[in-house]
Amino acid sequence: MPHDIHIVTEAELRDIVTLDLALVDVIERAFAALSEGGVVMPPVLSMDLPQANGEVDVKTAFIPGVESFAIKVSPGFFDNPKIGLPSLNGLMILFSAKTGLVEAVFLDNGYLTDLRTAAAGAVAARQLAPAQVETAGVIGAGVQARLQIEAAHLVRPFSRVLVHARDAEKARACAADLGQRLGVEAEAVADPAALVAKSQLVVTTTPAREPVLMADWLHPGLHITAMGSDQEGKCEIEPAALSRADVYVCDRGSQCAERGELRAALAAGLWDRGTPPELGDVILGRATGRQSESDVTICDLTGTGVQDTAIAAHVRARFPGAGTVIRA
Amino acid sequence: MPHDIHIVTEAELRDIVTLDLALVDVIERAFAALSEGGVVMPPVLSMDLPQANGEVDVKTAFIPGVESFAIKVSPGFFDNPKIGLPSLNGLMILFSAKTGLVEAVFLDNGYLTDLRTAAAGAVAARQLAPAQVETAGVIGAGVQARLQIEAAHLVRPFSRVLVHARDAEKARACAADLGQRLGVEAEAVADPAALVAKSQLVVTTTPAREPVLMADWLHPGLHITAMGSDQEGKCEIEPAALSRADVYVCDRGSQCAERGELRAALAAGLWDRGTPPELGDVILGRATGRQSESDVTICDLTGTGVQDTAIAAHVRARFPGAGTVIRA
Numbered sequence: 001m002p003h004d005i006h007i008v009t010e011a012e013l014r015d016i017v018t019l020d021l022a023l024v025d026v027i028e029r030a031f032a033a034l035s036e037g038g039v040v041m042p043p044v045l046s047m048d049l050p051q052a053n054g055e056v057d058v059k060t061a062f063i064p065g066v067e068s069f070a071i072k073v074s075p076g077f078f079d080n081p082k083i084g085l086p087s088l089n090g091l092m093i094l095f096s097a098k099t100g101l102v103e104a105v106f107l108d109n110g111y112l113t114d115l116r117t118a119a120a121g122a123v124a125a126r127q128l129a130p131a132q133v134e135t136a137g138v139i140g141a142g143v144q145a146r147l148q149i150e151a152a153h154l155v156r157p158f159s160r161v162l163v164h165a166r167d168a169e170k171a172r173a174c175a176a177d178l179g180q181r182l183g184v185e186a187e188a189v190a191d192p193a194a195l196v197a198k199s200q201l202v203v204t205t206t207p208a209r210e211p212v213l214m215a216d217w218l219h220p221g222l223h224i225t226a227m228g229s230d231q232e233g234k235c236e237i238e239p240a241a242l243s244r245a246d247v248y249v250c251d252r253g254s255q256c257a258e259r260g261e262l263r264a265a266l267a268a269g270l271w272d273r274g275t276p277p278e279l280g281d282v283i284l285g286r287a288t289g290r291q292s293e294s295d296v297t298i299c300d301l302t303g304t305g306v307q308d309t310a311i312a313a314h315v316r317a318r319f320p321g322a323g324t325v326i327r328a
Numbered sequence: 329m330p331h332d333i334h335i336v337t338e339a340e341l342r343d344i345v346t347l348d349l350a351l352v353d354v355i356e357r358a359f360a361a362l363s364e365g366g367v368v369m370p371p372v373l374s375m376d377l378p379q380a381n382g383e384v385d386v387k388t389a390f391i392p393g394v395e396s397f398a399i400k401v402s403p404g405f406f407d408n409p410k411i412g413l414p415s416l417n418g419l420m421i422l423f424s425a426k427t428g429l430v431e432a433v434f435l436d437n438g439y440l441t442d443l444r445t446a447a448a449g450a451v452a453a454r455q456l457a458p459a460q461v462e463t464a465g466v467i468g469a470g471v472q473a474r475l476q477i478e479a480a481h482l483v484r485p486f487s488r489v490l491v492h493a494r495d496a497e498k499a500r501a502c503a504a505d506l507g508q509r510l511g512v513e514a515e516a517v518a519d520p521a522a523l524v525a526k527s528q529l530v531v532t533t534t535p536a537r538e539p540v541l542m543a544d545w546l547h548p549g550l551h552i553t554a555m556g557s558d559q560e561g562k563c564e565i566e567p568a569a570l571s572r573a574d575v576y577v578c579d580r581g582s583q584c585a586e587r588g589e590l591r592a593a594l595a596a597g598l599w600d601r602g603t604p605p606e607l608g609d610v611i612l613g614r615a616t617g618r619q620s621e622s623d624v625t626i627c628d629l630t631g632t633g634v635q636d637t638a639i640a641a642h643v644r645a646r647f648p649g650a651g652t653v654i655r656a
Contacts, residue, residue, distance in 0.1 A: 001413060005435060007335055009656035038379075045373040049390050051366070054428055058386055058399065062377050071386065071401050073421060075428025085329060089428050093401060093419065100382055100403025100417050105433055107333060107656035324654060328337035328435035 006104040008315075008323030010111050016319050019115055019147060021154055023314065024126070027119040028283055030063065030310035034252065035280025038064040041305045044255070046231075053079045055231070061305030063313075068094045068103055070312035072305070074113060086110075094312045104316055104323070112315070116307040118147035120251060120279075121203060121225050124299035126155040127282050128249065128290050129201045129223035133158045137195040139212050139236075140205030141165035141174035144227065146181075148203040152225075153182050156201060160185040164192045193217050204228050204236040215241035220294035227301040229260050237298065239265035243273065246295040247288065250276050252304050260300040334432040336643075336651030338439050344647050347443055347475060349482055351642065352454070355447040356611055358391065358638035362580065363608025366392040369633045372583070374559075381407045383559070389633030391641075396422045396431055398640035400633070402441060414438075422640045432644055432651070440643070444635040446475035448579060448607075449531060449553050452627035454483040455610050456577065456618050457529045457551035461486045465523040467540050467564075468533030469493035469502035472555065474509075476531040480553075481510050484529060488513040492520045521545050532556050532564040543569035548622035555629040560587050565626065567593035571601065574623040575616065578604050580632050588628040 017023075033039055041061035048055050054077035062069045074090040081087060092112055094104040106112055125133075133156040138145045141163055149161055161178050163186070165171040171188035179186030189195040196202055196217040206212055206228045213224065215238045224245075228236045242248045242265045250256035253276055257266060265271040277287030279299065290297050315322070345351075361367055373386035382405040390397045402418040409415060420440055422432040434440055453461075461484040466473045469491055477489055489506050491514070493499035499516035507514030517523040524530055524545040534540055534556045541552065543566040552573075556564045570576045570593045578584035581604055585594060593599040605615030607627065618625050643650070 002337070002339070007433075007654050009330070009654060011330070011656070040375055040377055042373055042375050045370055045386060045388070047368055047370050047388060047390065049368055049425075051392060052390075052425060052428075056388070056399075056423075056428065058373060058388075060373070060375060060384070060386070062375065062380075064379060071384070073399050073423075075423055077426070077428035080427055083427075085427055085429070089430065091421065091430055091433075093421075095384075095401075095403055097377075097380060098405070099408055099411075099413055100380075100384065100405035101413070102417065102419055102435060105335075105419075107430060107654065109656070324652070326335050326337060326435065326652060328339070328437070 002327045003101055004325050005102050005328055006323040007107065007326055008104060009107050010109045012323055013106060013108050013111055016322060017115065017315055019118055019151055023115060024119045024122040024154060026310050026314045027116055027307055028123045030306040031123060031280040032283045033063045034306045035278055035284055035286065039306060052077060059305040059308055061309045062097060063306055063309055066309060066313050067097055068313045068316055069097050070094050070309040072308040074110065092308060092312045094316055106312060112311050114143055114147055116311040117144060117227060117303055118151040120301050120307055121148040121227060122151035122155050124225045124279060124301065125152045125201060125223065127279065128247065128297040128299055129156050130221050130293050133200040135160040135162060135199045137162040137199035137202040138205060139164050139192055140228065141170040142205060144205040145174050146177055148205055148227065149178050150181065152201055152203065158184065162187055162189045162195045162199060164189045164195045206236055207234060208236045209233055210235060211238040212236050214238045215244050218244055218296050220296065223297045225299045225301060226261050230302050232259050232263065235261065235264040237261045239268045239270045242271055242298060245298045247290060247297040248276050249279050249282055249299045251279050251301045253278055255302040255304065256300045260302040262300055330655045331429055332653050333430050333656055334651040335435065335654055336432060337435050338437045340651055341434060341436050341439055344650060345443065345643055347446055347479055351443060352447045352450040352482060354638050354642045355444055355635055356451045358634040359451060359608040360611045361391045362634045363606055363612055363614065367634060380405060387633040387636055389637045390425060391634055391637055394637060394641050395425055396641045396644055397425050398422050398637040400636040402438065420636060420640045422644055434640060440639050442471055442475055444639040445472060445555060445631055446479040448629050448635055449476040449555060450479035450483050452553045452607060452629065453480045453529060453551065455607065456575065456625040456627055457484050458549050458621045461528040463488040463490060463527045465490040465527035465530040466533060467492050467520055469498040470533060472533040473502050474505055476533055476555065477506050478509065480529055480531065486512065490515050490517045490523045490527060492517045492523045534564055535562060536564045537561055538563065539566040540564050542566045543572050546572055546624050548624065551625045553627045553629060554589050557588050558630050560591065563589065563592045565589045567596045567598045570599055570626060573626045575618060575625040576604055577607050577610055577627045579607050579629045581606055583630045583632065584628045588630040590628055
């Protein structure tokens with residue numbers, strides 16, 4: 001029985017969906033739902049394709065009360081830049097949570113993933129960063145470096161941003177972009193330790209496999225969001241830092257133990273506080289977050305299917321007529 | 329960087345893709361590739377949605393040498409018939425095996441799955457059934473009952489078909505359809521034991537959770553293809569039959585042990601022949617298939633990602649201009 005399916009392109013999505021507080025609220029509610037129970041979120045389906053220097057991840061989640069659920073496919077093919085294509089692509093498919101019929105296909109090439117990932121950073125900052133943030137720092141200078149800082153600024157309107165990246169030129173370009181976009185003082189910083197020392201909020205956005213932020217750099221009143229480790233083998237934060245922080249929070253405990261910062265800490269025997277709290281537990285008040293301005297907090301984000309379902313359902317609800325309608 | 333993506337509907341697919349020997353050959357090569365090695369086929373991602381009386385399966389496979397790979401999403405929402413919708417739906421997405429870019433979205437509502445499932449039945453019959461089949465029988469009277477018999481007829485042009493189903497009226501309708509379509513004698517049969525006794529080739533196509541074909545019914549020169557058990561808990565063939573057959577073959581051993589006929593046989597302690605051969609092993613001559621006309625053979629089909637990739641890549645290669653082109 002043919003029904004209408006909306007096919008929405010990246011360009012169309014960029015026109016209508018942006019990073020704003022409404023989206024941050026949507027993602028915050030998704031994390032709360034994940035901790036409340038009733039969410040069905042299978043482990044990530046991961047396919048390594050060494051012959052193609054690629055990998056494919058499939059994420060999904062069913063959230064009770066949300067009218068649709070998304071299945072997201074994220075291919076990463078790392079030889080693409082050699083032929084002028086981005087490494088990361090993909091799409092999201094939205095299904096009715098009542099009938100399983102396809103409602104929409106978002107041919108977003110990863111744009112909605114970028115947004116929902118940045119929005120999770122804003123949720124982490126809102127829940128865990130000190131109330132007053134004057135300086136925010138970011139390690140990394142790519143798309144997520146920009147989006148994470150923009151997201152953090154929505155909830156902690158700092159007046160200065162510092163950027164460190166291995167490539168100093170990219171760091172300068174990123175700082176210039178952010179300064180202009182947010183209207184704040186912006187500076188590229190050669191020494192990541194100095195960046196952390198001067199910041200109350202730091203986001204790590206690298207694909208690092210060795211720590212880029214050391215445990216000795218932690219200081220009172222620091223919040224860190226580590227969002228780069230989303231695959232086994234990645235590691236941005238020195239493992240000893242997790243137990244040294246007053247509060248360490250996962251987006252999803254089981255995922256962080258497999259592919260987040262927690263993985264390396266567990267492997268090194270440097271995590272001994274049992275099951276860490278999840279971001280949703282903090283949102284719901286079921287776990288203790290920051291208790292004083294001097295606490296050190298770390299949030300480990302690996303990226304979850306609830307974020308995908310939440311953003312896709314949000315786009316569908318706010319822009320029901322978007323895209324090209326195909327009857328199939 | 330926007331690129332062309334073909335959106336192809338079920339109606340468009342029905343116009344261009346049918347069950348024929350070319351498709352059977354494509355599916356046979358896919359099974360051979362699976363046994364040759366180099367295929368990357370993760371376990372099925374399964375999501376049970378008891379709140380919606382639904383389930384969702386995601387299957388995929390990367391086949392070396394095939395230019396694209398598919399990811400297939402199959403939702404089954406079993407309250408749909410109450411509101412006039414089919415239970416099974418879904419789509420396939422085809423990605424470039426070189427870049428990971430989306431090439432096509434087949435909004436097939438399960439049509440390509442129906443075809444590749446039937447084609448696997450033809451492969452099983454071609455590899456394992458006796459050379460001479462005069463009578464084919466089918467237990468079940470749904471879409472797959474029709475397609476499996478049509479597929480078997482491509483490789484074993486029998487002159488009579490027998491149909492058994494719990495609902496005698498549906499069995500009669502199915503027999504009438506098949507008789508007309510294939511130009512063979514066709515009869516609905518009330519007693520499944522009699523159906524098996526008279527047939528050289530039997531296909532079971534039911535969602536049964538208790539056996540519908542008993543071990544005592546096996547007779548010299550019988551081939552059985554069991555394709556209904558594709559989820560844990562399903563069972564069509566009495567477990568003792570597997571070891572009593574001369575040859576028992578899986579489409580994929582690990583999947584059959586979890587969700588095929590093999591699962592119940594293992595659970596009952598009735599399988600003691602170690603790792604069973606796979607269909608691809610038989611195709612490649614690495615495992616022994618039927619050795620005499622009097623052998624009893626059973627093939628257990630659970631449905632694999634290589635079939636999805638094979639049919640989707642086949643459609644793309646044969647009909648590169650199909651569907652609506654969306655630039656995204």
